[in-house]
Amino acid sequence: MAVNREQFGVVRGVAIAAAVLLGVTAYCLKQQNAYEPKDRLMLWLKWNAPKAACLWWHIWRIGNYRFSSPADIMGAGLSTNPTPQIKLLQAMLQNTLEQTVLAALVHGAFAALAPAPWLVLVPAYTLLFVAGRVLFVALYHHGAPARAPGFALTSLPTTVMLLGSCWLLLKDPW
Numbered sequence: 755m756a757v758n759r760e761q762f763g764v765v766r767g768v769a770i771a772a773a774v775l776l777g778v779t780a781y782c783l784k785q786q787n788a789y790e791p792k793d794r795l796m797l798w799l800k801w802n803a804p805k806a807a808c809l810w811w812h813i814w815r816i817g818n819y820r821f822s823s824p825a826d827i828m829g830a831g832l833s834t835n836p837t838p839q840i841k842l843l844q845a846m847l848q849n850t851l852e853q854t855v856l857a858a859l860v861h862g863a864f865a866a867l868a869p870a871p872w873l874v875l876v877p878a879y880t881l882l883f884v885a886g887r888v889l890f891v892a893l894y895h896h897g898a899p900a901r902a903p904g905f906a907l908t909s910l911p912t913t914v915m916l917l918g919s920c921w922l923l924l925k926d927p928w
Contacts, residue, residue: 782878804883868922
């Protein structure tokens with residue numbers, strides 16, 4: 755299969771995000787600050803707030819847009835001809851909802867399972883999540899290659915943490 759220009763742009767964007775993720779991970783794991791095990795639940799709960807803020811922002815944008823759009827004010831269930839803009843906002847909300855739910859669950863599992871020195875990755879990966887969402891939204895209109903770094907900054911840290919959590923769980927299931 756030949757890779758077209760769009761696909762190459764996506765791969766390039768993901769590679770950039772992967773390099774950022776590796777750099778952040780290496781930096782964080784070299785730090786000597788470690789959270790105490792008693793702080794694990796609090797760490798996870800506190801760092802869900804920025805992820806929730808990303809989701810809230812999308813919900814707010816849709817509500818605000820609907821209020822100012824006569825074609826969309828009735829809501830998704832009652833609007834007979836939704837505008838392209840509301841469809842775009844709904845797509846970004848849907849993606850952010852999926853990413854937020856998965857990240858919150860994975861970060862919780864990681865906070866419960868990871869060795870104390872690795873817990874610094876919870877806030878670090880949350881900040882990457884937020885940066886990724888901002889880039890994703892800001893560049894969404896420019897197509898898949900432009901939004902790929904934002905998507906990857908959101909999803910790659912979650913993927914790394916999920917794989918790490920599964921590995922830690924397999925090592926010590928009880």
